[in-house]
Amino acid sequence: MKSLCLILVVLLALSGSFGVDRNNFKSCDQSGFCKRLRAFKPERSQYVADFSTQMLHDNMFFLDVNMVDLESEKRTVLFRYVLKVSGLVDNTFRVEMEEVNPLYPRYITLLALKDSPIGDNLKVISKKDGKLTLANTKGHRVVITADPLKIEFLDKNGEVAVVFNENSLMHVEPLVTKQERTDENGEIIPEEEGTWGENFKSHHDSKPRGNEAISLDIGFPDADHVYGIPEHTDKLALATTTSGEPYRLYNLDVFEYELDSRMAIYGAVPVLYAHGLKRTVGVFWHNSAETWVDVANIADGTVVSSLVNLVTGGQKRRVDTRFMSESGLIDVFIFMGDSPSDVFRQYTRLTGAAPIPPKFSLAYHxxxxxxxxxxxxxxxxxxxxxxxxxxxxxxxxxxxxxxxxxxxxxxxxxxxxxxxxxxxxxxxxxxxxxxxPHIKREAGYFLHEDATEKGYYVKDKDGKDYEGWCWPGSSSYLDFFxxxxxxxxxxxxxxxxxxxxxxxxxxxxxxxxxxxxxxxxxTMPKDCRHWKEPQEGVEGIASxxxxxxxxxxxxxxxxxxxxxxxxxxxxxxxxxxxxxxxxxxxxxxxxxxxxxxxxxxxxxxxxxxxxxxxxxxxxxxxxxxxxxxxxxxxxxxxxxxxxxxxxxxxxxxxxxxxxxxxxxxxxxxxxxxxxxxxxxxxxxxxxxxxxxxxxxxxxDGLPVMRPLFQEFPKEEATFTIDDQYLLGDKLLVRPVVTAAATSVQVYFPGGDTNTLWYDVDSYQPRVANGYANIDVNIAKIPVYQRGGSIIPRKERVRRSSQLMADDPYTLVVTLDANNTATGSLYIDDGETYEYKKKKYIYAKFSYTTEEMTYTFVNDKATYPTLSWVERIVIAGIKVPPKTAKLHQGDKQVALQMTLHRGNDVLVVRKPAATMAQPWKITFSY
CATH class of the missing domain: 3.20.20.80 (Glycosidases)
Known part of the structure; x- marks a missing residue:
């Protein structure tokens, strides 16, 4: 009966009757390491590089870093660390720092990276005045200042784009053995609260390894905004946090989560990008522990000294951030850009792009x-x-x-x-x-019986199968490690x-x-145990x-x-x-x-x-x-x-x-x-x-759904727009998200390039000129096709996407100011991996006033599609051709055309060109 009551209480909470109870989730002050690190504000960093220990091997540079006692006259070395800087392809660097001979191995995130990163050679180009400079093959430089330790990453123009530890907030809590301390009377001195255990509500976290948190401040000179570190419910451009809670990255089941919040919810992706008029750069904090991120944007005018201690010299464009994680080691990838697309691509090169999904999954569910x-x-x-x-x-x-x-x-x-x-x-x-992933603990249930017998469950702090509560009631959780x-x-x-x-x-x-x-x-207690590869002689908490x-x-x-x-x-x-x-x-x-x-x-x-x-x-x-x-x-x-x-x-x-x-x-x-x-x-x-x-x-790893600043990185108004977006680089979408709307503000980017945007229903063009008030009704949201693009459509009504596979295409061509357009099309069977055997078509469309072509990007790849071209709609045509002729293989066919002068649209009717082979349509005037 007790278990039934618990489930009923949980179900009532999940029904939304209670809303979010913030008391169930920690603030920074309730998260021991966040409170500890956020209060850590030394005037000078304790970390000093020892250049005498430097070693360079291909793409990896090593040197020792000492943590010194600034209070002692001889600056006694308290702990020693190894710093490793790697040069990677695609204008990327990696910085790692961990203890020399650590008491226990620190966890290195295992699955985030798709493959082992590919190296790019580094070389030492100078060492003087307490600074050592490295360079990769693309002209980016890394400048390491010895005392106190600072690491600067310079772009190809020699300007600092990213800087580590300029605010002296780097900290690696040393791994130590728990020992009882006594006073002069032999009385045991209580440990500092939170060192070997801490409480939250009725839960106790035993912390058998003690404190092991890490912190690093990362600055972005010349940046206007930073983005990323999902998943949160606030704006795309991240807000200054120094007068409130940091952004939290800790995967949590938060029912009826709040809007406009930095609270952790279901996802935690520790990648952050900085963008300004000069450049775009990014950092990937390679760490899977609970993480908090502070942001301080100088432009906000509310930055306080808890994060930014440096003298900015009147800088008006700069964002400083600080990453704080409960465990792990300092392991950061730095993407040197220069454009938004560059850094997004650099990140997915490391972590992987989504594979081609089965086609049905892009339809309606x-x-x-x-x-x-x-x-x-x-x-x-x-x-x-x-x-x-x-x-x-x-x-x-x-x-x-x-x-x-x-x-x-x-x-x-x-x-x-x-x-x-x-x-x-x-x-x-x-x-x-x-x-x-929760498995019902019920006798006779094959999965539970097998997992229990074979030791497949996550263990509790005492090494027994961990038991928690979820939908089935009493549950255990498979240990996928x-x-x-x-x-x-x-x-x-x-x-x-x-x-x-x-x-x-x-x-x-x-x-x-x-x-x-x-x-x-x-969620699961932090002191639960996961499987680790057995090592001879390793036991206890290191196992x-x-x-x-x-x-x-x-x-x-x-x-x-x-x-x-x-x-x-x-x-x-x-x-x-x-x-x-x-x-x-x-x-x-x-x-x-x-x-x-x-x-x-x-x-x-x-x-x-x-x-x-x-x-x-x-x-x-x-x-x-x-x-x-x-x-x-x-x-x-x-x-x-x-x-x-x-x-x-x-x-x-x-x-x-x-x-x-x-x-x-x-x-x-x-x-x-x-x-x-x-x-x-x-x-x-x-x-x-x-x-x-x-x-x-x-x-290419680029987002499918894109912020405007990705395609228009020099257009400042786009930097904070997040109520509209682009699909690829071709469709501009502005959802209607307020009640009783009769008009919405739409930003039309690309004014400096005379970009045209065509209403997808009327084909009426609009010259890009920033914000415009667009009338809407309940039947329509603003969607515009970019001038200079070609989009394939299938307009036969079917009950599912699978039944559309061989349907004909309508090709919508919207002309740019030069009367040209391009597009692309991918075709395969929609469900298998046969495309890896070259059984697909990836084709490009190109339109000029003289001809429209359909050509295969890789002519060794083929797919026997039965689809064909039913119609070509050309919008924005000022001088229509007199004739059009299809050329495909040995076939040459004169085509019929209809001109709609009200909106300058020319329709080429039933070209009947098959999509299984390249073709060309020529125009004469």
């Missing part, structure tokens, strides 16, 4: 906690057809299982899962089911181990922060990693294991789709991310834009929010606006809480259903555009 049984699923599926609304995926939340036991089905509600899936796939649709546990878990995804599934059933990994209802801050070391990485290990299992189940033939809530650096290699348990409020709709922009520049392009809001009920206008916005965000899924009123599109008034239908059809018309964007992201 329908989810609810929960579709209650097979009849409910069939009814939802059929109603999409009845109401002529395209959809690709139906989702099942936790109630499909046998009493919250994953890899099982409720035999009463879902007795025929294979048949249910077959009914969906017959229409080209898929199923996604949820698998969470144990390769045997990971292998076992991955094998659960085999079709024979998960009956009812096939290649068209995909996976949702939720609650993987991990969420623990009765744990400190609704395992604590959860504090790996916390932000836990969800990444979870989805990596899921990804491997889904690959193996089909012998690596089919691409998996996975959705995760927990996010860390590298998550993009395995899964899409959504913004968690939002609410049906206008503010959450508005917040979805900066949240996804921040995740996108942190490598995670496949992002979206729960359309309509998870909690509460969206009235018709909000629901309409959310569908219109969601249709232009990478991940497009409607989702709702178990206690909310049903809100499938057809349950609203017919007029609202029609608007939702239109929004979904707009998404499907652009499905190949989306697919091409994600293919290009897989090649």
């Amino acid at each position: 329908q989810c609810r906690w929960n579709y209650v049984d097979e009849a409910d699923v069939r009814g939802v599926d059929d109603n999409f057809d009845t109401h002529d609304i395209p959809a690709d995926v139906i989702w099942l939340d936790i109630e499909y299982t046998d009493r919250k036991k994953y890899f099982t089905w409720d035999v009463e509600k879902f007795p025929h899962p294979a048949q249910m899936v077959a009914n969906l796939t017959a229409k080209g649709r898929k199923l996604v089911v949820i698998i969470d 144990n390769p045997e546990a990971t292998r076992y878990y991955s094998e659960r995804y085999k079709f024979e181990n998960f009956p009812g599934t096939n290649k068209d059933v995909h996976i949702w990994n939720d609650m993987n922060e991990p969420s623990v209802f009765n744990g400190p801050e609704i 395992y990693w604590e959860h504090r070391h790996i916390h932000n990485e836990y969800g990444l290990w979870n989805i990596r294991a899921t990804h491997q299992g889904m690959l193996d189940r089909s012998d690596k033939k089919y691409r998996p789709f996975i959705l995760t809530r927990s996010a860390f650096a590298g998550t993009q290699r395995y899964a899409a991310v959504w913004t968690g348990d939002n609410a049906a409020e206008w503010g959450f709709l508005a917040a979805s834009v900066p949240m996804c922009l921040s995740l996108g520049i942190a490598g995670i392009s496949f992002c979206g929010s729960d359309v309509g809001g998870f909690f509460k009920y969206p009235e018709a206008e909000l629901m309409t606006r959310w569908y219109q916005a969601g249709a232009f965000q990478p991940f497009f899924r409607a989702h709702s809480h178990i206690e909310t009123k049903r809100r499938e599109p057809w349950l609203y008034e017919p007029a609202t259903t029609a608007l939702i239908r239109d929004a979904n059809r707009r998404r499907y018309a652009l499905i190949d555009f989306w697919y091409t964007l994600f293919y290009e992201h897989s090649r």
